[in-house]
Amino acid sequence: MIAPRPQKSQDAPLKADGTELAALRKLAAECGGAYGSWRPVASEAEAVDAIVTEVGEVLLARRIRVTAQDTGIAVEMIISNRHLVTLAGPQGQVQLQDAGDVVRTLRETFAGAGALKFEIAERAPTMTQTARSWPHDALRQALHAQDSASDGAQASLIRDLQAMADAWLDLQTQQSGGAAERLPLLSKHANALEEHHTEATPLQRVHPRLSLVPISETFLMVDVCLGQQQLLLSVDPQIRADVIARWRAYFSAP
Amino acid sequence: MTLADRLEMLRSTLSNCHLVAFGDAEARLILKAAHATSVPRETLDHLCEEATTCFATADMLGAQGASANEALVLTEHESRVYLRADNQTDFLCVVSALSENPDTVTAEGLRTLQEISGVA
Numbered sequence: 001m002i003a004p005r006p007q008k009s010q011d012a013p014l015k016a017d018g019t020e021l022a023a024l025r026k027l028a029a030e031c032g033g034a035y036g037s038w039r040p041v042a043s044e045a046e047a048v049d050a051i052v053t054e055v056g057e058v059l060l061a062r063r064i065r066v067t068a069q070d071t072g073i074a075v076e077m078i079i080s081n082r083h084l085v086t087l088a089g090p091q092g093q094v095q096l097q098d099a100g101d102v103v104r105t106l107r108e109t110f111a112g113a114g115a116l117k118f119e120i121a122e123r124a125p126t127m128t129q130t131a132r133s134w135p136h137d138a139l140r141q142a143l144h145a146q147d148s149a150s151d152g153a154q155a156s157l158i159r160d161l162q163a164m165a166d167a168w169l170d171l172q173t174q175q176s177g178g179a180a181e182r183l184p185l186l187s188k189h190a191n192a193l194e195e196h197h198t199e200a201t202p203l204q205r206v207h208p209r210l211s212l213v214p215i216s217e218t219f220l221m222v223d224v225c226l227g228q229q230q231l232l233l234s235v236d237p238q239i240r241a242d243v244i245a246r247w248r249a250y251f252s253a254p
Numbered sequence: 255m256t257l258a259d260r261l262e263m264l265r266s267t268l269s270n271c272h273l274v275a276f277g278d279a280e281a282r283l284i285l286k287a288a289h290a291t292s293v294p295r296e297t298l299d300h301l302c303e304e305a306t307t308c309f310a311t312a313d314m315l316g317a318q319g320a321s322a323n324e325a326l327v328l329t330e331h332e333s334r335v336y337l338r339a340d341n342q343t344d345f346l347c348v349v350s351a352l353s354e355n356p357d358t359v360t361a362e363g364l365r366t367l368q369e370i371s372g373v374a
Contacts, residue, residue, distance in 0.1 A: 111330075189315065210328040211327045213311050216318055221312075
């Protein structure tokens with residue numbers, strides 16, 4: 001007799017390490033996932049996520065080349081049995097300490113990539129003599145740990161921008177705060193954005209963006225898109241430079 | 255001096271400038287662009303869309319004064335300055351490194367836009 005398959009609750013949360021989310025993203029991706037085709041990526045984190053997913057899917061030894069579309073940078077990885085064995089950039093093999101180091105290096109390498117192309121550069125490559133390799137699970141955990149730190153930095157940026165604003169409106173939570181007389185203008189802009197909304201699928205990430213549109217001598221409309229969050233702010237034009245500096249600081253942080 | 259020459263001159267004047275584009279906000283079209291490396295048409299279309307969205311926001315909220323025709327968009331790596339001419343149709347888009355001073359870009363861009371719109 002075959003035991004009944006345990007039912008998974010539809011409300012069960014996704015695994016905290018992002019494994020299921022990565023699988024869902026891959027499933028939801030269009031046919032662009034094949035070797036040799038360009039896969040759009042919205043951020044360094046998404047680029048690294050795609051590379052880590054690739055490591056988790058290669059069992060037989062392969063040399064995989066990953067090319068960034070916008071920067072033209074390419075790296076080659078030897079992957080075997082869901083382990084990253086070597087990583088080589090334009091200047092040769094990269095010396096790496098731990099999985100966190102691998103993830104950081106990949107993030108820096110694929111900053112501003114736009115899209116990635118995966119190609120099999122060699123089947124059954126010669127494996128170098130090394131005692132060190134990085135399993136997929138360790139890379140996934142390192143990526144998740146760095147994403148969590150990044151989420152904290154993102155929340156801090158949002159809090160700082162809200163503190164700088166005369167009034168703010170969070171389009172995700174519909175929460176608002178600040179000067180009541182500004183809120184109708186923010187809502188008016190929010191309604192216009194909703195009418196024009198053309199961003200595609202729910203799984204597609206929006207590129208980080210901060211728009212500053214001067215309206216009057218006392219009102220600078222600021223529209224922030226970060227991750228899945230979008231925030232409208234009414235800011236005094238006198239502190240425009242502070243808003244810009246805070247945005248730059250967020251993206252220049254290590 | 256041709257339109258292309260003026261755009262290229264502005265691009266070379268600004269130290270960290272990747273792209274300068276001149277467009278028509280009504281037609282929603284980039285008419286000419288100067289850039290060092292090749293830029294896909296989709297990127298130019300996106301810049302045009304972003305410019306018209308910024309100016310539409312300013313118009314909808316009743317923007318006033320000289321800065322009503324200016325907008326700034328910052329991304330992870332880039333700073334994009336959008337400048338609209340007084341005729342409300344011609345616009346200039348200047349894409350630079352995130353570190354570039356937007357006030358410098360705006361001042362230089364306005365000068366070029368006035369020359370171009372004056373010629374046009």
